[in-house]
Amino acid sequence: MGDRIDFRDGRWVVPDRPVIPFIEGDGTGPDIWRASRRVFDAVVEKVSRGKRRVEWLEVLAGEKAFQQTGNWLPEETLENIRRYRVAIKGPLTTPVGGGIRSLNVALRQLLDLYACIRPVRYFAGVPSPMREPEKLDVVVYRENTEDVYTGVEYAAGSPEATRLLVFLRDQFGAKIREGSALGIKPMSRFGSQRLVVKAIEYAIKARRPSVTLVHKGNIMKFTEGAFREWGYEVAKERFGDKTVSEAETTKGKGAAGRVVIKDRIADSMFQQVLLRPEEYSVIATPNLNGDYLSDACVAQIGGLGMAPGGNVGDGFAVFEATHGTAPKYAGLDKVNPGAVLLSGAMMFEELGWSDSADAIIRGLSGAIAARRVTYDLARQMPGATEVSTSQFAECIIDHV
Ligand code: NAP
Secondary structure, three states: OOEOOEEEOOEEEOOOOEEEEEEOOOOOHHHHHHHHHHHHHHHHHHHOOOOOOOEEEEOOOOHHHHHHHOOOOOHHHHHHHHHHOEEEEOOOOOOOOOOOOOHHHHHHHHHOOOEEEEEEEOOOOOOOOOOOHHHOEEEEEEEOOOHHHHOOEEOOOOHHHHHHHHHHHHHHOOOOOOOOOEEOOOOOHHHHHHHHHHHHHHHHHOOOOEEEEEEOOOOOOOOHHHHHHHHHHHHHHHHOOOEEEHHHHHHHHOOOOOEEEEEEEHHHHHHHHHHOHHHOOEEEEOHHHHHHHHHHHHHHOOOHHHOEEEEEOOOOEEEEEOOOOOHHHOOOOOOOOHHHHHHHHHHHHHOOOHHHHHHHHHHHHHHHHOOEEOHHHHOOOOOOEEOOHHHHHHHHHHOO
16 A cells, blocks of 8 residues: 655645546557556566555546546546556546547646646657757747637637727727737736746756747737746746846856746747757747747657657646657557656656656666667667567666
């Protein structure tokens, strides 16, 4: 029997036998989960010399939940994730047709998971479109609850859009074409600053050199521009002795071991990650910029097969691969478990089990360097041997 993870005074309190709920996922999810769990258990046992063990608790969502309970997202699943605070999930089928609540949205709202975190780093040997993919090593902190994603949007010609348009035109003199669709982009100091705080806290803890605020404030001055202002403001107020703005460092003071806070306009940032990737480390950005930028960064290091993610709030976190269920390969023991493995590494890192996180990354790097890889990598790596999902897991454990 395990114990619950707790969160006190802004810190995780993790027992040696934490209960962690998992959703194995649909399609190839069970293949990937089986292999990943095998790696997680072996790694934790090995690095802690048997002192620690995760007590996995299966919770249902997606097709498996529907078959067993008639509900795609049972209340019990949400309750268990809330009770145990930290969970990991495989990909879920998004059923076509309305009426089905998305797990990610439900969890984001229930647990206020306001930071979507995507670490992007290169593993030597993985095929990439870049000449020097190893130069990109960033962690993207994307705001997860505000911006144009709040769904305050009105269809062209609808009574709501028409009334709002008339109001904006008559009251504020706004020039908007007749019959336009309208969407609202709310961004608050509270929402922006708590995201930037998370990014800076991570940079300090992980000894990362900089946090870059990525915004489109040159055009959207009061939303994106405010994100930039609020970001610098909170860096100074909360982390004055541990951070320094880029402007100050260029005045000759140097960073002197402090985290440099800088900002870039979003369109320029897409060029920067291609042309000067080594200048960026942690990125903090509003929701829409983060959506585009994190996928663009992931493409540089070889794509979604190796892309983990985490949705994190205060005292709650859910980790997941960012790829889908790849249903045509379901049950074939064929696909790459790398993204779920790296999500697990993120989870262990977040909980303070950095030794386990490092060991997973070491094992994965070793297996790739030995060129014993799943089909997706093998087909692009000359001289590689294709192995199954479960063989890949064994190979990773051998390299820990
Ligand atoms: P997908 O499942 O990500 O698969 C697209 C292609 O990506 C696959 O055919 C495969 O490429 C490659 N791929 C994905 N995962 C891989 C892995 N682990 N190892 C190796 N290759 C992998 O995207 P989709 O076909 O658009 O979506 C399928 C279902 O997943 C949909 O129901 C969608 O809504 C859902 N989905 C869920 C999530 C989530 O839960 N987080 C995210 C995205 C999509 P090749 O064909 O070239 O081999």
